[in-house]
Amino acid sequence: MKPIRYTIVPKHAAAHLFEVAVTVAQPDPDGQRFMLPVWIPGSYMVREFERNIVTLRAFNDTGRKVRIEKTDKHTWLAAPVKGALTLRYEVYAWDMSVRAAHLDDTVGFFNGASMFLAVLGHEDAQCVVDIRKPDGAAYRAWRVATALPEARGTKRYGFGEYAARNYDELIDHPVTLGEFELATFKAHGVPHDIVIAGRVVGLDMPRLAADLKRICEAQIALFEPKSKKAPVERYVFMTQAVSDGYGGLEHRASTALICNRTDLPVAGRAETTDGYRTYLGLCSHEYFHTWNVKRIKPAAFAPYDLTRENYTSLLWLFEGFTSYYDDLILVRAGVISEDDYLTMVGKTVGSVLRGSGRLKQSVAESSFDAWVKYYRQDENATNAIVSYYTKGSLVALAFDLTIRAQTGHRRSLDDVMRLLWQRYGRDFYRGKPVGVEERDVEALFAEATGADLAELFANGVHGTRDLPLAALLAPAGIELVPDAGKNGKPSIGARVRGGADCALAVVYEGGAAQKAGLSAGDVLIALDGLRVTGTNLDALLGRYVPGAKVEAHAFRRDELRVVQLKLDEPEVLRYTLSVKTASGGQSGKVGKAGKPAGLGKPAKAAKADKGGSGSAASRGWRARWLGN
Structure with a gap:
């Protein structure tokens, strides 16, 4: 089967138009069909990319127009031709x-x-894409960043031809065009490039690398x-x-990221800001997907069906x-401290426990309903x-701590991930792809660890009970304490949008605002x-105490409403994970003490450290878990 050839040209930056051509040397004699995916793997929503195609024409190998018709929202059928067929759009x-x-005059990017239109019936054919430089002196310094392998003498970061073994590989390598900062490092001998596009003053690229x-x-x-391969x-x-901006999307040999430029490290400044920690976490997340989801996949994604939703729990x-x-x-x-990590976990706990949806929908159900909810x-x-994402991370924490407690650290969640990698991921692109069946997951966990995890599953x-995190963290000498912040104020039971208007963005179920009819x-x-x-x-609420009754005026559309609010207790913004010292105190500041709410009943996990939460045993427990 001859290669499918694509050409992509940044045609009109001011109009934000790419011109794309796809040429099929051996089109279907009964008429060639083309398809554009309706979603992109890693982002589970039908996005209808076809809506961005402005014009589309078909030509034979002599340049004459060929009739082409649209058969559904994302599929086209070209009339039979002799010789090659080219679509330009x-x-x-x-x-x-x-x-x-x-695309604009500062940067180009595409997934x-x-x-790229898929040539149906030719999905396994090699794909060659010729990436052209836009015309004009303003683009003289533009380069190409992609993990796609170069072809036919194209230099790395240069315009020219790039090759993929098939269509699935072609669309799994995003491309950045423009002027960008660049650094390269090796991780266990493998080169890794860092590309930063956009204006950033004083970027500390050596530190980032x-x-x-x-x-x-x-x-x-x-x-x-x-x-270490x-x-x-x-x-x-x-x-x-x-x-x-903030976001990331994983690919098999790269990731596309977007961040606030102030999150990036500044040369000459050694501090690690919250923004930089968040950015490093984003990079870490997408890199971990190189194994977990790009090669270890649910069976529903092996292979992807890009014409419709692919459901998995x-x-x-x-x-x-x-x-x-x-x-x-x-x-x-070692790029953040133990205290930083525990603070991040505490924020996640708080974000999950603030929502009553956790008591109605399991993480398995949430997974299946990602497309519509x-x-x-x-x-x-x-x-x-x-x-x-968030409760799923706490489920993983609960599994890890439970496995470690039951096995005395002889096994952990790491062993589960390694078994999944060995059985499903390591050879995913080398042979017939096999994905993880939902019915096999619990048995895989048991095989990898020998732990009794039935209750957690x-x-x-599959259930909606809160996780027993307080009990699970106890052997590590960690207490989980609700924290409303330094100046906890009564709550109206709603989240508001900042600005001149105090619009209610979210009204919490059972909270003061909802009870008052807002x-x-x-x-x-x-x-x-x-x-x-x-x-x-916040300043106004600071004048009241929880339980106070307040007359509130509000507009719903253009109608004035007058209601009585009975103010709630201060909202728990996060949970503090506090390491107790050998003397019984805490090693850091904590919020108002109290029994952690919504943290479930103790599971089959671990007994408290007999030596005391500040003992060498609890320190060793944390060291084996956190690996530092």
Whole structure:
């Protein structure tokens, strides 16, 4: 089968138009069909990329037009031709995200799923794409960043031809065009590139490279502790730095990232900001996907069907467990401290326990419903659904701590990930791809660890009970304490949008606002006759005590409402994970003491450390868990 040849040209930056051509040397004699994916792997929502195709024409090998018709929203059928068939089409690219395509006079970016028409019946043919430089002196310094292998003498980072073994590989390598900062490091001998596009002043690229090297080597060693062999020959971190943005999307040998430019490290400044920790966590998350979801896949993704939703109940394992390891790897690699890590876990606990949706939807159900619920959230999402990312990460934490407690650290969640890698991931692209069946997961965990995890699967994965995190953390000498912040104020039972107007973005189920008859979208304008804005609400609430009754005025659309609010207790913003000292005190500040709410009953886990939570035994427990 002859290669499918693509050409992509940044045609009109001001109009945000790419021109794409695809040539089939041996089209179907009965008429060739073409298809554009309706979703991109890793982002579980039907996105209808076809809507960005502006014009589309077909030609034979003499340049004459060929009749082509659309047969459904994402499929075209070209009339039979003798010889080669070429489609030329324009794609509107004005999506500054990691999922689709963007083009202006400063940068170009595209993910193949949104750009390259699949030639049906030729999906296994080699694909060659010729990436052209835009015309004009303004683009003289532009380069190409991609993990796609170069072809026919194309130099790395240069315009020219790149090759993929098949269509699936072609669309799994995003491309950045433009001027960008570049650094390369080796992780266990494998080159890794860092590409930063966008304006960044004083970028400390050496520090970023050093930190990412430690993260990557820690992950490689987790999956291949003996050989330290990475699953790729080369990897590319490509980041678009913007004024306000955050996100990432995994690919088999690269990741596309977007971040706030202020999150990146500054040369000459040694501090590790919250933004930089978040960015490193994002990089760690997407890199972990190189194993977990790009090679270890649920059976529903082996292979992907890009014409419709692909349902699986396992995203808690593939996204949630990745969310657990992304921050855990940071502390194991030594790029953040133990205290930083525990603070991050505490924030996750708080975000999960604030939503009553966790009591209605399991993480398995959340995984299956990602297409219609998680990726289509509305103002009631907090009350109706749970995130398979955040609660999934706490499920992973509970599994890890339970396995360690039952086996005396002889086994851990690491062993589960290594078994999944050996059985499903290591040879995924070398032979017939095999994915993880949902019915096999519990048995795989038991095989890898020998631990009794039935209760956690029943309650934590398939049920809606809260996880017994307080009991599970006790052997490590860690207490879990609710924290409303330094100046906890009574709550109106709602989250508001900041700004001149105090609009209710989310109204919590059973909270003061809901009980008073207020709803998401209402605009609060006064409390006890004093004007409320999105910026002064906290100050006004600081004048009251929980349980106080307040007269509130609010607009719903253009109708004024007057209600009586009975203020709630201060909202728990996070949970503090506090390491107790040998004397029985805490090693750091904690919030108002109290019994942690919503942390479940003790499971079959571990007995408290007999030597005291500040003993050498508990310190050793943490060291074996956190690996530092």
